[in-house]
Amino acid sequence: MSGLPLDIVKLNGVEKHFGAVRALAGVDFAASVGECVGLVGHNGAGKSTLMHVLAGTLIPNEGQIIIGAEPQKDYTVVLAQKLGIRCVFQELSLCPNLTVAENVRVLHPLIAGWGWRRRAGELIRNKLDEIFPGHGISADAVVGDLSIGKRQMVEVARAFTVTEAPLHLVILDEPTSSLDSHRASQLLSHVRRVVASGAGCVLISHLLGEILEYSDRIVVLRDGKVVAADRASAFNRDKLVTTMGGVARKMSSPKEAVPRGTTPVRVSARPTKQRDGIELIAHQGEIVGLAGLSGHGQTEILLSIFKAAIRRVPGIKVTDPVALVAGDRQTDGIFPLWSITQNIGIRSIASLHRGFLISPQLENRFAERWRARINIRTLDMRNNILSLSGGNQQKALFARALGSEAKIVLMDDPMRGVDISTKLEVYDLIRSEANTGRTFLWYTTEMEELENCDHVYVFRNRRIVADLRRGELNEERVIQSSFEEVGQS
Amino acid sequence: MSSANGAGAVRISPAALKAPRRFLRAALPALSLALVLLGIAWLNPRAISYFGLNLMLNLGIPVALATIAQMFVITVNDLDLSIGTFVSFVGCVAATWLRDYPLFGSVVLLGSICIYALVGAVIHLRNVPSIVVTLGMLFVWQGLAILVLPKPGGKAPAWLHDLMNFHTPYVPFPIIAAIAIAALVHVGVMRTSYGAILRGSGGNANAIARAGWSLLKIKVIMFALAGVFGVLSGLALIGLATSADANIGKGYTLLSIAGVILGGGEFVGGRVSPIGAVIGALTLTLAGTLLNFMRISPDWQVGAQGAILIIVLAARAIINRIDGRTA
Numbered sequence: 001m002s003g004l005p006l007d008i009v010k011l012n013g014v015e016k017h018f019g020a021v022r023a024l025a026g027v028d029f030a031a032s033v034g035e036c037v038g039l040v041g042h043n044g045a046g047k048s049t050l051m052h053v054l055a056g057t058l059i060p061n062e063g064q065i066i067i068g069a070e071p072q073k074d075y076t077v078v079l080a081q082k083l084g085i086r087c088v089f090q091e092l093s094l095c096p097n098l099t100v101a102e103n104v105r106v107l108h109p110l111i112a113g114w115g116w117r118r119r120a121g122e123l124i125r126n127k128l129d130e131i132f133p134g135h136g137i138s139a140d141a142v143v144g145d146l147s148i149g150k151r152q153m154v155e156v157a158r159a160f161t162v163t164e165a166p167l168h169l170v171i172l173d174e175p176t177s178s179l180d181s182h183r184a185s186q187l188l189s190h191v192r193r194v195v196a197s198g199a200g201c202v203l204i205s206h207l208l209g210e211i212l213e214y215s216d217r218i219v220v221l222r223d224g225k226v227v228a229a230d231r232a233s234a235f236n237r238d239k240l241v242t243t244m245g246g247v248a249r250k251m252s253s254p255k256e257a258v259p260r261g262t263t264p265v266r267v268s269a270r271p272t273k274q275r276d277g278i279e280l281i282a283h284q285g286e287i288v289g290l291a292g293l294s295g296h297g298q299t300e301i302l303l304s305i306f307k308a309a310i311r312r313v314p315g316i317k318v319t320d321p322v323a324l325v326a327g328d329r330q331t332d333g334i335f336p337l338w339s340i341t342q343n344i345g346i347r348s349i350a351s352l353h354r355g356f357l358i359s360p361q362l363e364n365r366f367a368e369r370w371r372a373r374i375n376i377r378t379l380d381m382r383n384n385i386l387s388l389s390g391g392n393q394q395k396a397l398f399a400r401a402l403g404s405e406a407k408i409v410l411m412d413d414p415m416r417g418v419d420i421s422t423k424l425e426v427y428d429l430i431r432s433e434a435n436t437g438r439t440f441l442w443y444t445t446e447m448e449e450l451e452n453c454d455h456v457y458v459f460r461n462r463r464i465v466a467d468l469r470r471g472e473l474n475e476e477r478v479i480q481s482s483f484e485e486v487g488q489s
Numbered sequence: 490m491s492s493a494n495g496a497g498a499v500r501i502s503p504a505a506l507k508a509p510r511r512f513l514r515a516a517l518p519a520l521s522l523a524l525v526l527l528g529i530a531w532l533n534p535r536a537i538s539y540f541g542l543n544l545m546l547n548l549g550i551p552v553a554l555a556t557i558a559q560m561f562v563i564t565v566n567d568l569d570l571s572i573g574t575f576v577s578f579v580g581c582v583a584a585t586w587l588r589d590y591p592l593f594g595s596v597v598l599l600g601s602i603c604i605y606a607l608v609g610a611v612i613h614l615r616n617v618p619s620i621v622v623t624l625g626m627l628f629v630w631q632g633l634a635i636l637v638l639p640k641p642g643g644k645a646p647a648w649l650h651d652l653m654n655f656h657t658p659y660v661p662f663p664i665i666a667a668i669a670i671a672a673l674v675h676v677g678v679m680r681t682s683y684g685a686i687l688r689g690s691g692g693n694a695n696a697i698a699r700a701g702w703s704l705l706k707i708k709v710i711m712f713a714l715a716g717v718f719g720v721l722s723g724l725a726l727i728g729l730a731t732s733a734d735a736n737i738g739k740g741y742t743l744l745s746i747a748g749v750i751l752g753g754g755e756f757v758g759g760r761v762s763p764i765g766a767v768i769g770a771l772t773l774t775l776a777g778t779l780l781n782f783m784r785i786s787p788d789w790q791v792g793a794q795g796a797i798l799i800i801v802l803a804a805r806a807i808i809n810r811i812d813g814r815t816a
Contacts (some may be wrong), residue, residue, distance in 0.1 A: 089699070093696040093699055095692035095696055095697070097758050098692060105686075105687060106696065106697060107700050114682070142511075146690075
């Protein structure tokens with residue numbers, strides 16, 4: 001918080017209401033030259049609203065926006081871009097029907113006329129090479145064909161490309177949510193380089209480790225207000241969690257480790273590319289983690305197991321009904337036109353009918369039970385599912401799976417972009433469900449989540465390359481096996 | 490670092506697997522057109538001649554133009570149910586006012602394009618479903634057509650008749666016209682930098698708006714273009730038919746939608762193909778001829794067009810499914 005002229009952007013007493021909800025209740029905020037500001041807070045604390053205000057996509061009801069030293073009156077997206085403010089939004093903002101190069105052109109009005117496609121392609125290719133060496137993304141690839149991780153890489157790289165407008169401030173909202181740890185550290189190191197060259201950065205992330213390690217200053221939001229703002233070195237993980245309003249506590253509270261093989265085997269699966277005899281085994285009551293870099297066959301094997309519960313799939317044995325919690329909740333998880341109740345009940349519809357018709361009473365009772373159990377924050381369960389924040393939508397998806405008769409629950413990196421207190425609640429729920437005999441298969445890209453697992457399989461190139469018991473599990477081993485050359489393991 | 494590069498190399502493979510699928514999908518419309526042409530050649534070899542092709546394909550030109558008009562609307566995730574009666578209206582104006590009072594006729598046609606643009610603006614600003622608005626416009630154009638020409642008649646302007654019956658050397662005029670239409674629209678929509686913005690608004694309108702583009706302008710441009718091509722379609726149709734009728738373009742609404750879909754387009758998501766759309770329109774036109782040669786009564790032709798649509802879409806679904814298995 002040095003002298004005024006160094007501030008790239010400054011907000012004074014910004015307020016924003018959505019109907020009766022006060023998303024921002026008088027926020028003062030500043031981002032300066034050569035500084036990375038970490039912005040943390042629970043889902044619904046107002047982080048996303050704040051960044052929409054900064055990006056010019058939302059107009060605040062009250063307050064002042066000062067860019068450079070000039071107060072802005074009619075602040076819009078176009079103006080924000082002219083003034084060098086870029087934004088990477090949490091929900092992906094690429095056009096899936098366009099190529100990577102065409103998506104770059106969308107951001108740069110100046111790329112037009114003869115050879116625009118080549119120029120846009122070069123621009124993004126150079127930026128991707130700079131940030132993510134060895135990315136393997138072609139500028140001519142259609143975005144819809146790319147994996148979610150690659151799409152995020154393209155979107156982040158696009159925000160750093162420069163044509164006529166300068167680049168003063170980059171706002172990144174959960175930029176690493178779909179990246180594995182290797183790509184995430186490449187990105188965050190790039191952020192440090194950009195900041196060192198004099199630009200500013202606002203980093204929003206639920207991964208507190210990232211925030212603590214990479215930002216210079218941390219601002220904590222709670223209920224639409226700034227509750228703390230200080231140098232990053234003044235914080236540690238526990239302090240951040242308490243300031244955000246959560247309860248500081250140890251992440252893993254494991255029950256005493258059950259030795260393998262005492263309970264019956266529920267799932268055994270051999271990846272199709274597996275040459276040696278290793279296979280994935282999950283016993284009753286176990287939480288089995290699937291680790292490794294993203295896109296190395298973890299989702300595929302979960303989907304094969306899901307299929308095997310319905311019809312025969314070679315190499316996979318499943319003894320009980322299965323439910324899946326999808327990772328990409330917007331495309332694979334929620335039914336966007338349905339109410340929360342309907343979204344939760346759909347997996348259990350067989351037990352919620354009277355005669356030929358679905359019984360609304362049974363459905364409501366079922367949903368209310370899960371609302372209390374999993375703490376879904378809403379006024380009315382009959383509201384549309386989209387009225388929930390992202391974390392609560394994810395809770396509804398957990399309720400859908402856990403409310404069903406399924407004895408085996410598959411989870412495809414379901415905690416992306418979910419705030420830490422929601423995560424802790426869900427971890428507890430998973431553990432207590434496992435204690436009642438349910439089996440969980442959990443693909444995750446976050447090390448902290450693996451610590452909740454009884455057993456971890458590390459995937460690489462669609463094969464299992466390491467088979468770690470709880471005692472053997474540490475971050476180094478997981479990363480090491482993720483990068484090991486095939487054949488050495 | 491070598492291990493990181495290894496990871497990159499592995500990740501390319503799914504994209505590489507998708508390339509043949511993309512090619513197959515793009516080739517599907519051309520393949521169906523070739524099959525229909527082969528069928529005709531087999532049943533009646535003499536049809537594949539300069540005059541034969543001219544005769545079979547010339548009615549495909551107004552259909553292709555209407556299909557392109559529909560494609561512009563589908564690009565921005567809307568649907569135009571009024572294009573058929575609009576073509577009728579344009580036809581009636583062309584066969585009466587445009588012939589007798591060229592200036593007045595031209596003004597009316599330009600005005601009708603403005604109405605199309607206005608429809609686009611209303612759909613965007615009031616956020617009403619395009620199906621509702623264009624369904625209303627369907628009856629408006631129909632009524633206007635009947636007002637302009639209460640009973641079949643009128644006469645095409647001489648210049649229009651001459652243009653549509655122009656005999657080009659070696660290659661029949663309809664083929665040249667079809668190639669020209671496809672190439673022009675392909676360059677405009679698929680190759681220009683603003684074309685990418687237009688398609689992008691169908692794929693993710695939010696992303697386009699956040700980058701500072703006006704969605705209203707995009708919608709108005711697309712509907713105005715639909716109006717322009719609707720007018721061209723009506724003119725082409727009257728040039729061929731020489732006289733008009735308030736119901737002359739009746740079948741065009743469904744034909745144009747079918748043509749876009751047959752050509753590889755999708756109803757939502759901004760995925761369209763102008764070349765495919767023109768090919769789709771020609772395939773549907775030729776299908777009628779093929780059925781004539783097979784001595785199947787015209788009553789069955791609409792059904793047969795539907796059958797072609799189902800077969801091609803099924804083939805597309807199968808290609809997609811094979812892709813899902815390999816990736």
